[in-house]
Amino acid sequence: MSTIIVIGRSDAMSRGVNKERARGFGRVDVSPGVGKHRMIIGSRRLSSPSLPEFPRRGVISHGGVGELEVRAHGACFSGTKSDEGSELLIDSLLGLLPGEALESVLDLGCGNGWLLTVAMRASGANTGFGVDVSKAAVTSARATAEANGVDVDIILGDAADREEPALAGLGGFDLVLLNPPFHQGTTIETETAVAVPTAQPHRRLRR
Structure with a gap:
């Protein structure tokens, strides 16, 4: 037993x-x-346990980009759902994209990967990177991109850390996305959201 x-x-x-x-x-x-x-x-x-299967699968529908499959592991924040911040960011992005395709996209704090996947499709970029400090988010983002046929690299790293070695060799990007987290695990806090915008995004934009 x-x-x-x-x-x-x-x-x-x-x-x-x-x-x-x-x-x-x-x-x-x-x-x-x-x-x-x-x-x-x-x-x-139990000999036949009723255990949940991961990654979870869901669909997020957005008027500007249609339906995308989302996959998420248990500890990934927001699971297979979108959030208001991501929805607002995509609405703004669709209105700002130039007529020609972009070369590269970076998502700092990529979560379940939905935002990065949408941006890759909408911008026509052929190079995409996502960064997240959560192992569950990194695995989820990879699965979401794969489910939608989008080729991106997802890196485990802290976007708020100026000296983060995982980000050292990334270079510049045409588009940098950031929907800053207002949580640390399940605890609501604002320190991370304040730290990330001052640490990385402007340094990652291609000049």
Whole structure:
């Protein structure tokens, strides 16, 4: 018999953890809280667990570019959905693009890859790079681009770090996208959103 024990702070847990654990185990027990912490214990492993499949698949439809398939792994912010910031950015981008195709596009903080994929299609660029500090986002962005037949490189790196080695050899781009994150993990904060615009975008534009 296999047993898995999850330990965490009580105020950071939800009943959703119990529900997910029950997908794979016939019994789920929750210990009493000790020092603001508790355990969730899964035992009696099911022979046919009902586990979620990743990456998740979804479709985002935008009037200017039609429908695009989006793929996302579990820890990718916004999952297979768009967000208001990305929608606004695409609306503005479609009205500003020149008549001729661009050469290259860079997306700083690419998330699930939808924004970069849209920009590649709309601009006609043949070179695209995405950067994100989240491994789940990097994997999701790669899967989203592949699902839509778009060839891009996705890099794991911190766009807010001026000395980030992953960005050192990228050079200049015709278009730099930035929908800055207002979160760190699941915590809402503004420091990252302030740091990224002053650190990278203007340095990456082709002169």
